[in-house]
Amino acid sequence: MPEYDYRCKACRNEFSLFYRTYADFDAATPSCPQCGKTDLTRLIRRVAIARPGRDLSGMSANEMMSVLEGGDSREIGQLFDQVGQTAGVENMSETYQETTDKLLKGESVAKVEKGLQEQAAAGSPPTAEAKPKKPPKTTP
Ligand SMILES: [Zn+2]
Numbered sequence: 001m002p003e004y005d006y007r008c009k010a011c012r013n014e015f016s017l018f019y020r021t022y023a024d025f026d027a028a029t030p031s032c033p034q035c036g037k038t039d040l041t042r043l044i045r046r047v048a049i050a051r052p053g054r055d056l057s058g059m060s061a062n063e064m065m066s067v068l069e070g071g072d073s074r075e076i077g078q079l080f081d082q083v084g085q086t087a088g089v090e091n092m093s094e095t096y097q098e099t100t101d102k103l104l105k106g107e108s109v110a111k112v113e114k115g116l117q118e119q120a121a122a123g124s125p126p127t128a129e130a131k132p133k134k135p136p137k138t139t140p
Helices: 022-027 061-070 073-086 094-104 109-123
Strands: 003-008 014-018 040-043
Touching: 061 073, 073 094, 073 109, 094 109
Parallel strands: none
Antiparallel strands: 003 014, 003 040
């Protein structure tokens, strides 16, 4: 769920607003809960999922999806980063690390995804087929 922080220019009240979706945010006119003014400064702070101390790896699948659907590269990069670290991966795969770095630098998700697909196509070992072995048919 997107969360945005604002400071009211009239009364200097700082507050956070939550939106169900990014579309709701686009449609909304935020106003100060204290004085009702709409003359607000948006505080550039990380949204809810990136709050210090919040364990992203503990996110529900739905929350993760909302991050991914949000399409914010840096946010997704942070998600990757934390998940990679908290998963206890000692040697995080180079690809994973690269992907995370790219996202954190703000590279578009589509571009990063395409790069991954190309890498996968080029570098997949020929023995990657993991078909379960069927027991040989025995005809009595
Ligand atoms: Zn106010």
